[in-house]
Amino acid sequence: MRAAHVAALARRSTLAIVRQPALVFPSIVFPLFFAALSNSSFGRATRLPGFPEVSSFLQFSLAGTVTQGVLFGSVTGAAALATDIQDGFFDRLLASPTSRTGILLGRLAGGALFGAVQAAVFVAVLWPFGAEVRAGLPGFVVLVLAGMLVAYAVGALMSSVALRTGSAEAVQGSFPLLFILLFLSSAFFPRETMSGVYRTIADLNPVSHMVEGQRALAVDGWSLSAAARALLVPAALGAVGTALALATLRRRLRAS
Amino acid sequence: MARHRGGPRLSSSPIVAEGLVRHFGDVKAVDGIDLEVRAGEIFGFLGPNGAGKSTAVRMLTTLLRPTSGTARVAGHDVVREADAVRRSIGVALQDAAIDPLMTGRELLALQAVLYGIPRAESRGRTEELLERVGLTAAADRRVGTYSGGMRRRLDLALSLIHRPTVLFLDEPTTGLDPMSRVALWEEVRRLNREGTTVMLTTQYLEEADQLADRVAIIDHGRIVRLGTPAELKAGVREPSLMVTVPSAQQDAARGVLARFGDLRPGAEGRLGVGLRGGASAVTDVVRARDEAGVRLQHLELHEPSLDDVFADATGHRLEGA
Numbered sequence: 001m002r003a004a005h006v007a008a009l010a011r012r013s014t015l016a017i018v019r020q021p022a023l024v025f026p027s028i029v030f031p032l033f034f035a036a037l038s039n040s041s042f043g044r045a046t047r048l049p050g051f052p053e054v055s056s057f058l059q060f061s062l063a064g065t066v067t068q069g070v071l072f073g074s075v076t077g078a079a080a081l082a083t084d085i086q087d088g089f090f091d092r093l094l095a096s097p098t099s100r101t102g103i104l105l106g107r108l109a110g111g112a113l114f115g116a117v118q119a120a121v122f123v124a125v126l127w128p129f130g131a132e133v134r135a136g137l138p139g140f141v142v143l144v145l146a147g148m149l150v151a152y153a154v155g156a157l158m159s160s161v162a163l164r165t166g167s168a169e170a171v172q173g174s175f176p177l178l179f180i181l182l183f184l185s186s187a188f189f190p191r192e193t194m195s196g197v198y199r200t201i202a203d204l205n206p207v208s209h210m211v212e213g214q215r216a217l218a219v220d221g222w223s224l225s226a227a228a229r230a231l232l233v234p235a236a237l238g239a240v241g242t243a244l245a246l247a248t249l250r251r252r253l254r255a256s
Numbered sequence: 257m258a259r260h261r262g263g264p265r266l267s268s269s270p271i272v273a274e275g276l277v278r279h280f281g282d283v284k285a286v287d288g289i290d291l292e293v294r295a296g297e298i299f300g301f302l303g304p305n306g307a308g309k310s311t312a313v314r315m316l317t318t319l320l321r322p323t324s325g326t327a328r329v330a331g332h333d334v335v336r337e338a339d340a341v342r343r344s345i346g347v348a349l350q351d352a353a354i355d356p357l358m359t360g361r362e363l364l365a366l367q368a369v370l371y372g373i374p375r376a377e378s379r380g381r382t383e384e385l386l387e388r389v390g391l392t393a394a395a396d397r398r399v400g401t402y403s404g405g406m407r408r409r410l411d412l413a414l415s416l417i418h419r420p421t422v423l424f425l426d427e428p429t430t431g432l433d434p435m436s437r438v439a440l441w442e443e444v445r446r447l448n449r450e451g452t453t454v455m456l457t458t459q460y461l462e463e464a465d466q467l468a469d470r471v472a473i474i475d476h477g478r479i480v481r482l483g484t485p486a487e488l489k490a491g492v493r494e495p496s497l498m499v500t501v502p503s504a505q506q507d508a509a510r511g512v513l514a515r516f517g518d519l520r521p522g523a524e525g526r527l528g529v530g531l532r533g534g535a536s537a538v539t540d541v542v543r544a545r546d547e548a549g550v551r552l553q554h555l556e557l558h559e560p561s562l563d564d565v566f567a568d569a570t571g572h573r574l575e576g577a
Contacts, residue, residue: 004369004372005369005370007369008365008366008369008370009366011366012355012358012366015357015358015362016355016357019357019398020357087352087353088349088351088352088353089352089353089354089355091319091349091351091352092347092349092352092353092354092414093370094318094319095317095318095319095342095347095349095352096342096367096370096371097339097342097343097370097371097372098370254321256319256320256321
């Protein structure tokens, strides 16, 4: 019963994505544009001391591009949840005998699916331009799964904001925080090239470890430990995010 | 208004509320409501915006927890057995939007899943409901393209997917044109004839008068009158005389009118009085104002309406307020 609820609600959030191409287009195109731009700007950075052996900056930054793009996309889902709360569709769901957890998971499942699609598109489009994934098909699959998990995790964390505030603007407004987290990680430059506080933050930032796992698959080839880093970090963030979102949902329902 | 004290009563009535209270901070949105809606009736909650109608309905439909008091709907406690209540009731809320990106048919299919209706049954039920509310032709269009009346009809169809025995309609016709309104009334009557108990909230006197078997007038979070429309109107025996006088003569006019009955609030700057002597006292009023030198610009005589009942109970008017 609960699985059917989640599936039906996931289908609804997927429909919302498919039917608003204008809303989704930027989260596919901008990361690709940014990847092309940084490749031409930072192409020679690969010769810096401390930079790993890579075939191109594009290959190096593929993991960062995937993560950045998925971050973009996953805010859409959380903002849609806030809109549901604002315009009352959420009440419609709450008035039905749907499990409360199912309402949230349905929304997150739709976002996760979109994250997987995004990751697949990014890798498929950038591969011919030098962003080769040396781990081959298994590496591709891990990158797609990682995209899915990142979308899920970020969706869950942002859903807490949506459930707490019931405001799509608040969700959009907290989005830059995610970008700061991304840029204070090793998403676009190796930690070896950093120093001082910046290095310390990047060392502690879970995004660094996730991106480095993905990157190792692209740059170095297949290894189980790289795949595990690429998947376990977002999975752990997803678990924390889910717990937080469910707690926020329960508080919201208790207060109502 | 009947007040029930003491422990919880056993009642087979589909909606029973006892001492229902809901505060938002310092605001007492619902300030102690007792009511019992009988099986098979259409019960109307009549009151102006902000009177507490929607808050009361949100508590009865499990969307809001009472600050205090209890309510049982379809035999289940709205707090402790919320899921059982949800399975038994249909809810169409005025301010609950319908996803504009989905089609009518998709929304009905989603609703069927959420209410646990088997797939085999869901398709037939969807077609039946689309037919019933006259949306078969528009079923595959996105809701964003629907008119206000079509959305309300879809909303009604959505609330009926699981054949609820109790139906809550929150301001079902607010903002609708007169024809759509009458069509919706007809549908509500038909559902009621088929055995559905209906609780509706409205700010329209005519809607309560036309549709409801019994009406509760609610103001400032309390039920101030409860009965059939006929009973309520019979409680206000005197017809109302409404007059318009120049603003400089308002006080003088009030003095004259007060000799013939209790002053009543009038809409749009008019003065009103409940004529103690019945309709025939109008001639006496006209003669008395001659003597007082008050100029009458306009004069109207009304048989008691629900608006008079409302004014009598609350001291202000619902219409033209």
